[in-house]
Amino acid sequence: MPAISSQTMRSPTNSAPRRTWLACLLVCVVAALAVFVLPLHVPVEFQPAVSASYIAGFNNRVASLAAAAIGGCVLLWAWFRSRGEKPSTDTTDDRISWRFAACVIALTCIFFALAGWMVAASHLRYLADAGYFIEQMSSHSEYGGALYTQLEFAYGPLLFYPTILLHAALHCGWMAAYFLTLALDQSVGLALLRYVLNELPIRGRDRRIGFVLFAIGALNPIFGLNYTFFRFITAFAILLFATRPQSLARTMFVLVAGEVLLLGISPEQGFAFLIGTVAFAGLQTWRNGAKWLLVLAAPVVGAGVFLLLAGRSYLYMLHSFAKGALSLPVAPYPHILIFLFAVVWLIPFAIGRSLGSGEPVSVRMAACYALGIGLLPAALGRSDPLHIFFNGAGLLVLSLAAIRSHSRGLRTAWLAALMLLIGWQQWVNNRLLLDRSTDTVRLAIMPHVPSRLRESVLGRLPGSFADQLRPNPADADDQLDIPALEQVVGSALVATPVEVEPSIEAALKRSHHYRPDYYAYGVDLFSAPAEARKIHDMNEAQWAVLPTNPDEPFLEAPQTLDGVQGFIFPYRARNPIPFYPGSAFAQNLNEHWTAVKTLDAYTLYKRHP
Secondary structure (H helix, E strand, O other): OHHHHHHHHHHHHHHHHHHHHHHHHHHHHHHHHHHHHHHHHOOOOOOOEOOHHHHHOOOHHHHHHHHHHHHHHHHHHHHHHOOOOOOOOOOOOOOOOHHHHHHHHHHHHHHHHHHHHHHHHHOOOOOOOHHHHHHHHHHHHHHOOOEOOOEOOOOOHHHOHHHHHHHHHHOOOHHHHHHHHHHHHHHHHHHHHHHHHHHOOOOHHHHHHHHHHHHHHOOOOOOOOOOOHHHHOHHHHHHHHHOOOOOHHHHHHHHHHHHHHHHHHOHHHHHHHHHHHHHHHHHHHHHHOHHHHHHHHHHHHHHHHHHHHHOHHHHHHHHOOOOOOOOOOOOOOHHHHHHHHHHHHHHHHHHHHHHHHOOOOHHHHHHHHHHHHHOHHHHHHHOOHHHHHHHOHHHHHHHHHHOOOOOHHHHHHHHHHHHHHHHHHHHHHHHHOHHHHHHHHHHHOHHHOOHHHHHHHHOOOOHHHHHHHOOOHHHOOOOOOHHHHHHHHOOOOEEOOOOOOHHHHHHHHHOOOEEOOOOOOOOOOOEHHHHHHHHHHHHOOOEEEEEOOOOOOOOOOHHHOHHHHOOOOOOOOOOOOOOOOOHHHHHHHHHHEEEEEEEOOEEEEEEOO
16 A cells, blocks of 8 residues: 555656657647648748748748747746746855856867958959958948948948047957957857856856857858847847846946847847847836836847947838848758757656746846847748857857756757757868868969978879869969050949959059949849849949859859758649849840950940930
């Protein structure tokens, strides 16, 4: 009888983990169907833009909403289920020291310093994404084009003006000023990442390993100011700082200032911050009284202050965004499976239990989760490893707090999953940009290596790779015959609507023939309205210089995604290609322009009267 009684007493305890695992399995199955399958059966709105999702008939908006809804339901279920439980024991005192963080930040700065030197020495434009930023910043500084209305720029002014200020203050070249800004942004971002990791209830070992993993993940060959933790972690740091135990007035002030700062960095960060603020206001009101509803006004006031400072041009930039451009179908790739598990189960289940047990940190964690959910459309819109990692960085950090009560084995397994996600992201992006990186190494380093040593090293490499690294006489910078050009155009300005080599652009600038453009060559020309603006600006010029044999236009379809995703899922074409980039431009060139002179690898065109 005692044995039966004992078994009966143990039964509920033993069955609780089993029910939790069954619930987890059910949620994962539902999430897979809702995120990977359901969007294929919801019509996609037509937009004349480059979109593999439209061709596949995949509705990314439905995928984002489904993931957010499932995560919200799991959070509420776990909250209801855990009411009255005792708070978990705090085992998260071991914080990341400034000395440890400084070592990681120093190594990051060394990486960007070496990368900047190689890019500068290679004389390449490096239009991924460093060249895009440098082109727009130099055009603004040298020709006075107004940001957003005369110069295309898809981010906030805080990603634009600091490089210009450093260039003017240090009297250095654009490449040096840019990579110095990049190193500073990433350093600030890593310092904020340290703060976020220390503020959240995370085990000490997991904090340090996570910090190193995220720092490695942020080292990518794109070298864009748009891919730093300064852009993607600042919102979480501000929200955690604003929601520390303090007065309502101080919280309001920090949230207003935070909204201004985040809109200055990037518009989607300000929008996501608003969602996090609303979640905090609601939960804080539920716990501590109606006065906390005043917090809802903070992001509105902050947005108003920012728009007064930035002006209507910022709204013009928001209006000009191409809807659905560059969207990819959300498929069960490794990075998406890991990220989705964190979004729909791991994080919301842990936060729900924390809210149910009344842990003081639970409201702040829930607000951070809502902020991260606000970035889901950006993460799952493009859905490649790079955008999942950066747009999902805050949620991935939050997942380290979600596993704090798990066994060491499960925590190690999740750290291994994060390592796989970050490793996959690095492999895919470095493979995608391998040719550009190889060209950079060849042009910057190989000419300075003694020929005997160089051939000895290259002889040990695969033949095709060795040939790509071996210096070539064709590597010399292209030159433009300015006197021959002036015989035709005189002192008139010459447009360069298609990418030309930096040496050609520099020659046109020295001779005062260069005509600045709204777009940085072909960057962000992924929709019909964008190409129409490009054509309109070109037709306002009388002369234009274009490569005689330009590169093929960028076109993305479901069957060409192995470069950005790692491999291809066999989506069938449900819709026709919505936009052929470059076709309208080529038609305009044939109908309204005439080739009048060949200048080495370039052709001079004149617009019809």
